[in-house]
Amino acid sequence: MPITEADIEKIAQLAHLEITDDERRLFAPQISEIVTYVEQLNAIDTSAVEPALGGLTPEGEQTVSSRRDEVQPSLGQGLALDQAPDAAAGHFRVPKVLG
Amino acid sequence: MKSISNLRNSIVDGETSACGTAEAALNAAEKLNESLNAFLEIDREGALSRAKAIDAKIKSETKMADETSALPALPLAGVPLAVKDNICVRGMQASCGSRILGPYQPPYNATAIDRLIAAGSVIIGKTNCDEFAMGSSNENSAFGPVKNPWDISRVPGGSSGGSAAAVAAGIVPAALGSDTGGSVRQPAALCGVIGLKPTYGRVSRYGLVAFGSSLDQIGVFARQASDAAAVLQVIAGRDTHDATTAEVTVPDYSAELNQDVRGLRIGVSRALLGDGLNAEVRAAIERSIEVYRELGTEIVDVDLPHAKYAIAVYYIIATAEASSNLARYDGVRYGFRAKDAPALRNMYRRTRDEGFGAEVKRRIMLGTYVLSAGYYDAYYLKAQKVRTLLRQDFAAAFANCDAVLTPTTPTPAFLFGEKVDDPLAMYLNDIYTVTANLAGVPGISVPCGLSADGLPIGLQLLGPYWSEARLLQLAHAYQTARPLNARPKVHA
Numbered sequence: 001m002p003i004t005e006a007d008i009e010k011i012a013q014l015a016h017l018e019i020t021d022d023e024r025r026l027f028a029p030q031i032s033e034i035v036t037y038v039e040q041l042n043a044i045d046t047s048a049v050e051p052a053l054g055g056l057t058p059e060g061e062q063t064v065s066s067r068r069d070e071v072q073p074s075l076g077q078g079l080a081l082d083q084a085p086d087a088a089a090g091h092f093r094v095p096k097v098l099g
Numbered sequence: 100m101k102s103i104s105n106l107r108n109s110i111v112d113g114e115t116s117a118c119g120t121a122e123a124a125l126n127a128a129e130k131l132n133e134s135l136n137a138f139l140e141i142d143r144e145g146a147l148s149r150a151k152a153i154d155a156k157i158k159s160e161t162k163m164a165d166e167t168s169a170l171p172a173l174p175l176a177g178v179p180l181a182v183k184d185n186i187c188v189r190g191m192q193a194s195c196g197s198r199i200l201g202p203y204q205p206p207y208n209a210t211a212i213d214r215l216i217a218a219g220s221v222i223i224g225k226t227n228c229d230e231f232a233m234g235s236s237n238e239n240s241a242f243g244p245v246k247n248p249w250d251i252s253r254v255p256g257g258s259s260g261g262s263a264a265a266v267a268a269g270i271v272p273a274a275l276g277s278d279t280g281g282s283v284r285q286p287a288a289l290c291g292v293i294g295l296k297p298t299y300g301r302v303s304r305y306g307l308v309a310f311g312s313s314l315d316q317i318g319v320f321a322r323q324a325s326d327a328a329a330v331l332q333v334i335a336g337r338d339t340h341d342a343t344t345a346e347v348t349v350p351d352y353s354a355e356l357n358q359d360v361r362g363l364r365i366g367v368s369r370a371l372l373g374d375g376l377n378a379e380v381r382a383a384i385e386r387s388i389e390v391y392r393e394l395g396t397e398i399v400d401v402d403l404p405h406a407k408y409a410i411a412v413y414y415i416i417a418t419a420e421a422s423s424n425l426a427r428y429d430g431v432r433y434g435f436r437a438k439d440a441p442a443l444r445n446m447y448r449r450t451r452d453e454g455f456g457a458e459v460k461r462r463i464m465l466g467t468y469v470l471s472a473g474y475y476d477a478y479y480l481k482a483q484k485v486r487t488l489l490r491q492d493f494a495a496a497f498a499n500c501d502a503v504l505t506p507t508t509p510t511p512a513f514l515f516g517e518k519v520d521d522p523l524a525m526y527l528n529d530i531y532t533v534t535a536n537l538a539g540v541p542g543i544s545v546p547c548g549l550s551a552d553g554l555p556i557g558l559q560l561l562g563p564y565w566s567e568a569r570l571l572q573l574a575h576a577y578q579t580a581r582p583l584n585a586r587p588k589v590h591a
Contacts, residue, residue: 055313
């Protein structure tokens with residue numbers, strides 16, 4: 001299916017990407033070509049096939065991963081905020097939400 | 100260059116020291132980085148301090164009686180290693196080859212790193228890679244591509260190109276990479292070293308920056324299969340920090356290396372040696388099939404009828420998972436934030452526009468598209484169904500053989516710029532490697548010769564779940580029979 005520049009703009013919005021006009025012109029034919037390529041899967045009859053769910057092996061599926069609901073040590077506020085671009089008073093500060 | 104076990108023993112026996120070994124590796128890394136660009140960070144100070152601690156520990160433990168000595172618990176004592184820059188090492192950067200992480204330094208170690216450090220190894224630095232492990236040539240690194248040590252006008256492969264080049268150039272005996280669609284095996288083939296992708300769930304992904312969570316595995320680069328076995332031994336096994344690691348016993352990989360390969364059955368799919376395969380690679384693979392025949396293995400025909408669809412399946416599933424995993428890079432909690440955005444929404448979008456490179460944006464958009472309302476069933480669900488068929492193909496093949504042999508890559512290392520404007524052509528480099536990630540099976544690339552231009556060629560062996568020992572044994576048998584004696588032009 002051809003992907004237009006308008007489609008690219010819509011997808012970029014969904015993905016929270018602000019792309020330039022140049023990128024839109026570049027990506028539209030490239031993503032079109034890739035989408036056309038992956039559409040070769042339509043030739044396969046999968047009506048009786050269950051979809052794979054994740055990458056687990058049978059042994060991985062049998063492995064029990066639950067644990068007791070007990071508090072474990074964690075990073076703590078200091079380390080968690082340590083590398084924030086704008087930390088203030090124990091919080092992550094961001095630009096205004098409504099603008 | 101010494102094997103890892105010889106190097107470790109000579110350090111423990113006092114013939115050489117961890118400090119001297121680390122110093123040599125650091126010097127080589129610094130010197131060769133000018134031509135290779137393999138390292139994004141070389142941690143001289145940290146590495147020497149860890150090496151010093153190892154030397155002191157060896158000195159104090161050597162005085163103790165055998166039964167109380169901690170030395171047997173240090174199988175990698177003083178062994179220098181390099182780590183791909185998408186695996187967290189406390190005290191070093193983790194850029195993932197991207198600008199969006201800015202100066203980020205993870206506050207914790209990946210489980211694989213904790214285990215390597217506990218085993219006595221000395222991590223000397225972080226290696227360059229395609230941004231967020233997305234690429235097959237290293238041209239997607241925000242910090243310039245790694246050069247192939249065999250010919251610096253050519254790509255080292257990707258995405259773990261820096262780790263492959265560091266091992267090929269003799270800077271370190273082994274390195275960690277990550278393999279989502281071939282990112283360990285493909286650069287291993289192009290750089291003439293061993294590259295092992297374990298079974299999904301064999302090595303913890305805790306601390307590996309996520310790309311495609313159902314496909315990602317940490318893998319090992321080494322010059323010798325025996326060295327890859329020594330490193331896998333340390334990092335393999337269940338980890339409660341990664342719920343997808345499986346409760347499966349870790350065998351003694353080194354003990355099984357020298358077992359006879361006679362009578363093992365190697366499957367070959369003739370359909371995979373057809374169109375699109377470079378003639379020199381095909382000839383090298385045909386010769387390697389003969390080598391295995393001479394070694395006493397039985398060569399049998401296998402069919403993987405859905406392998407031809409693997410790239411299509413992969414680029415739906417991998418991009419879908421990536422679009423979700425990379426949503427976390429929003430300029431709020433760590434890394435880069437675009438300046439002067441008027442509101443939160445603009446800040447997110449500008450940060451991601453300025454922080455991500457073109458390939459990452461392409462894949463996020465492709466993944467967003469295939470998951471979007473109205474298209475989910477047609478693309479994502481369809482791909483997951485064909486993934487089931489591919490898994491069934493492998494199960495059927497392994498009912499009849501111990502391993503499947505294919506080329507690792509369709510061509511030897513290509514020139515910089517050759518495929519950079521054609522994403523689909525670039526994706527087709529992964530045609531032989533993505534199948535293992537989709538099926539979850541282990542795979543190894545083994546150097547099997549040089550092209551007329553002196554470029555390495557790799558053969559790939561794929562095995563059933565948890566068959567790493569068998570793959571290492573087959574790789575070791577090949578390397579013993581046909582060692583790659585040539586060295587790359589750029590070498591320590």
